[in-house]
Amino acid sequence: MAIPPLTSSGAQDDLLTEQAVEWCVRLQDESCSDQDRAAFQAWLQADPSHEREYRAVHDLWGLARDLPAAPAPLA
Numbered sequence: 001m002a003i004p005p006l007t008s009s010g011a012q013d014d015l016l017t018e019q020a021v022e023w024c025v026r027l028q029d030e031s032c033s034d035q036d037r038a039a040f041q042a043w044l045q046a047d048p049s050h051e052r053e054y055r056a057v058h059d060l061w062g063l064a065r066d067l068p069a070a071p072a073p074l075a
Contacts, residue, residue, distance in 0.1 A: 016049060020057040 023040050026032055044051050 016053045017057065019043070020050070020053040023054060024057050024061050 023043065026036055027040060044054065
């Protein structure tokens with residue numbers, strides 16, 4: 001199976017996913033400020049793709065959080 005070359009739209013998609021992940025992490029942090037939340041809202045409203053990507057990342061984050069803990073390695 002051939003791997004398609006990374007296109008500029010692929011790089012943009014990667015950047016968007018990275019930004020969405022960063023927002024998920026930042027919003028979960030106890031030090032997240034009102035200013036951070038306002039910046040997040042501005043980012044969401046800047047482009048419809050931002051909200052779609054954030055929701056996808058947030059949903060995946062929630063699924064991962066619900067996974068059982070990994071068993072301890074055998075000695």
